Amino acid sequence: MELKSVMEEISKDIADATRTLFETMIMIDLKFNNAAVVNQPYIKADVAGLISFMGKYHGLIGLFCSRKFSLQIASGMLMEELKAFTPETIDAIGEVSNMIAGNVKTKITADYGEMILSIPIILVGGEPTCTEINSLPVSCFTKDPWLITNFSSGDEVFNIGLLLKETK
Template sequence: MDLNNSICQATQEIFQTMLMMEASPGEVLTERNNCFENSITAIVGMAGTNKGMLAIHIPEPTALVITSSFLMMEVTEVDEDVKDAIGELANMVAGSIKADLTEQGQEFK
């Protein structure tokens, strides 16, 4: 099971197909830093034989751009639509990861 590859591939595919944006892997964080300040976090749980959680942290300015792309209209402030859009993004990425890992023989519900 190549979890890191599945996460990167799923994220890139969702950004390309749903948002018409490019995403690329960044630095792996091993300890807390200030990158989570002024950001929106969405968490999706995955269960089955394998269990885990996917957390996506998006800086607020990036969340506005993502939401604008989803809604096809300019969004200029963080509101419930922005929070919902980032939650949906996390859900789509988690679903893609689940599908990829299931193809690799991992079991998820």
């Protein structure tokens, strides 16, 4: 199957897994906006939660959001309002990234083979925090196309990105 077709099929699973997770565990209503394969070398965000995977296909699933939305996610996960960026915020973004990747893995294993997931890696940029370098936004560079699945909640927009390659 052509890689672009595989990515388009998986985009539906990403949208379903993300929306279900946010509505049932984080208590945030999401609106799915669109999904598109983009030749965009940089994905920029204040916060990125990344999970790599290996199997018949290998690549990366990433949650990309603003610092403000990461606090909303962490507040929902912890069931308490967080006003400052803390290590608990980082843990929550890692857990949400892991749950999205795990749900996608479960949905696509039957069609695309078994996958092994990494532990989450969380990158934080923007304003001064406990884990940052030079107050720069986080940038993920690649020469391969991303599948970007775009969501919104209120005035916040965030993306789930998929970088996918067939293992040879």
